[in-house]
Amino acid sequence: FSPVSQISYALQHFPYASPNSPQSKYYVQLMLGYSSLESYLDLGLTYYPEFTTIKLHQTTQFYISLSNPSHRINGNGTVRVQWNTTECMDCFTLSPKEFHFNINNFQEKQILTTTRIKNAPKTFLIPIIYGEGYELIPPGRFLIYID
Template sequence: MLSDYGVRCAQPYFPPQITFSTYENKAIYAIDELNQQAYRSYIITPTLTEYSFAMQHFPFAIPDSPESKYYVQLKLNFPSNSCNYGTYWKYGDYLSSAFPSHWNFNDSSFKIDNFVNFRYEMIHSNNNTGDEDYWYANEICEIDTGEKFPCQEIYFKKNTDIPLRTAQVFRRRWEVLHETIYYKVISIGKPDDRLFKRIPQNWAYNCTDLALGLLYNPQILVISLDKTSSVQLWLNTPPHYINGNDTVTIEWQPSTASKCNDCVTWTPKRFSFNSTNFQQTQTLYITRVKDGQGVYLIPIFSGGGFDIVDPEHSRISIY
């Protein structure tokens, strides 16, 4: 049987709406293919938990923003409440996803799909497997020890859609290994809405958009005394439209890591980008007025959602 999203609801796939734990209860997943929303909590340390959310229609998005129109994935660390997010659209940037990699088609395309993804035809075992249903791939894979296994396997509680464990042969760097992952099903059906209540209502303003950033050509310069070099700069995604304004202004200052704060001067002193000119290159001219190594300039952002972007990620190095 197929759901509206073209995924199988029965074995060997997970149910399209399911909540379960794995990795010895360190991770809890809640997946709702029908409503296109997903949740994960992951205990990093006893005092730090990461919460991740992915949705097609993310709540509390700024009206008419890309986040209100496309899939968004948000990560929140507790108890610090630091957070960041990414939007899957044509100007999206790379996201380190908390969810299965086969949900990501590329940086601009995403869909909440079944938790498992089979790369082979799966065969239901007719052997007596006790109180379990067992499915295995129609191809055999060999690991580094010489042992051979079906390339993918999945086990269910007998005559149910309750997954118990999966196993697969996979490559980790230069090793080929066989891994088994165990699952404890918490519920089948629509996930509890309370899991998504942790999403901050002000996330669109207070969480860092991972796509916001300043691009340079070049980003590392060698400038002799009394010489001037130029840097082309532009944005890789439009600034946010906040309170009727979509402009980010950029000024410059020496980084705290800079060993010489008066070795260079620069012009112009201020740049402006908006949703119209964000990909048009502008030119920064840097002149060395004093010898000294380890000179670093960082931007001072204002507006357009850039205020909470770490300027050290956009540092210019001058030698």
């Protein structure tokens, strides 16, 4: 796959319209060389541990990295990861607030430090991923369970 984006167009309802015609607003932009299903299945996060128990005022570290380099859709390959919780948003502190991965450091483990500051029910940390195709991945694929 070339680092220069190659674009193809799919057209519904106007099979003979040219890209410059009034009907071109109905075109859907597709990346060449990728199928929409196959190309994003290999993108993901790896992390350890996948689940843990954190007692009140205790801290745990999670080691986070990307499973594969980004697709470099926008040219720079930068992927940002932020975290959210499913229960009790203010029961945990998360540091750092955001990770940055790119083509050079995608496999380097970055450390997410999590401290329980209030009693809370069982919860999940949910990654919010931005950039280079990762935003198309459902965040539920990479939950971290905290008891």
